[in-house]
Amino acid sequence: MNPLKKDLFDLFQLNKMAPEKAEETLNRLAKLVFQSVLVRVLPLLDQEQMKEYDRIIDSKEDNGDELFRFLRDNTEDFDKIIEEEAENLRIELTK
Numbered sequence: 001m002n003p004l005k006k007d008l009f010d011l012f013q014l015n016k017m018a019p020e021k022a023e024e025t026l027n028r029l030a031k032l033v034f035q036s037v038l039v040r041v042l043p044l045l046d047q048e049q050m051k052e053y054d055r056i057i058d059s060k061e062d063n064g065d066e067l068f069r070f071l072r073d074n075t076e077d078f079d080k081i082i083e084e085e086a087e088n089l090r091i092e093l094t095k
Contacts, residue, residue, distance in 0.1 A: 002065075
């Protein structure tokens with residue numbers, strides 16, 4: 001399990017769910033958090049970094065891990081942004 005998913009699993013206490021439901025929920029939560037992270041991170045990339053981002057996105061391969069590594073390597077405080085967006089989602093979902 002990648003670090004983002006593990007953090008989400010713990011934050012949302014998915015261990016209290018049936019394994020199949022927990023996995024499905026975890027995948028949905030990870031997508032939501034990652035979308036929020038992209039909204040914050042993409043404006044921070046310079047022109048060359050955006051070209052590399054586009055190359056990764058346009059690749060026909062499963063590039064999730066590559067994209068995650070690229071963003072982490074090219075964004076200051078990337079892990080903090082992930083934590084903040086996960087917490088924001090938790091707050092929104094508990095309203």
